[in-house]
């Protein structure tokens with residue numbers, strides 16, 4: 001069975017989501033945390049919480065991610081991850097938001113190759129015993145920027161390079177370019193992971209076939225693996241459908257149980273605070289699209305402010321609407 005991974009989503013795929021998802025759905029073998037920042041010291045507060053604690057995360061299948069632009073901070077993060085038992089960590093070179101990218105972080109790193117390549121070399125000189133992967137786009141301002149990194153990708157020991165084939169300035173508009181990804185398969189000698197716009201099984205097959213074709217031409221031993229993102233937030237059955245392991249039990253019941261469990265767990269972790277409605281709404285922005293009347297489903301969730309209103313809205317949605325066939 002092929003390993004599918006789940007993309008990180010700040011504010012959605014936190015430790016609670018990841019664990020509840022795993023309890024209810026199969027098909028995902030690897031989970032990336034949303035990015036950590038501000039690792040100013042070894043015992044930085046963000047590294048002491050449940051989000052990264054090995055007591056709440058399976059260190060063999062979870063990959064912590066950092067958003068940073070200094071080798072020093074990345075090395076500190078790598079060492080902390082290693083001491084907790086993680087076998088891999090990931091650097092975010094893809095976040096497109098201007099307030100991040102303008103500070104040469106996230107996707108902004110791709111627009112400054114000299115500085116970024118030096119930083120990556122410095123990191124590899126000082127880390128040991130933990131795999132280092134990156135998640136990037138084609139570039140920030142244009143889709144040629146990635147070519148300045150190809151030699152570095154090939155000479156340094158990245159365990160994996162995840163590419164979302166858009167540019168930062170596009171944010172999420174337009175389409176992810178499978179053609180650009182295919183061209184990179186021929187140039188990069190590290191395991192590649194494709195990420196972008198896989199919402200259905202046929203989207204997945206399309207990417208797989210396109211990659212097979214490129215791989216065949218250069219006789220690579222294996223296909224790039226695939227990272228699912230918004231497609232899986234929308235349809236949590238997607239990985240099971242791709243892997244042909246879909247549980248035959250009633251889908252609507254399964255989805256209902258997942259949504260309720262996630263809410264109860266979030267509440268428990270937040271000590272009962274209604275603030276968790278915010279993160280449930282973020283998920284519903286995607287999940288509404290699995291229902292046959294997404295706009296009305298969203299209208300019901302959007303307006304709630306209190307826990308009891310949220311609970312009523314969810315029950316109404318599951319009573320009144322069906323899942324898309």
Ligand SMILES: Cc1cc2nc3c(=O)[nH]c(=O)nc-3n(C[C@H](O)[C@H](O)[C@H](O)COP(=O)(O)O)c2cc1C
Nearest residue numbers: 007008009010034035135164196197198228229230
């Ligand atoms: C709300 C939101 C939060 C995100 N947070 C992160 C993050 O913390 N780290 C990261 O590498 N990518 C992040 N991403 C990007 C996704 O992981 C993924 O690369 C992107 O959605 C494209 O894949 P998709 O088309 O399959 O959704 C985020 C995207 C969105 C929309």
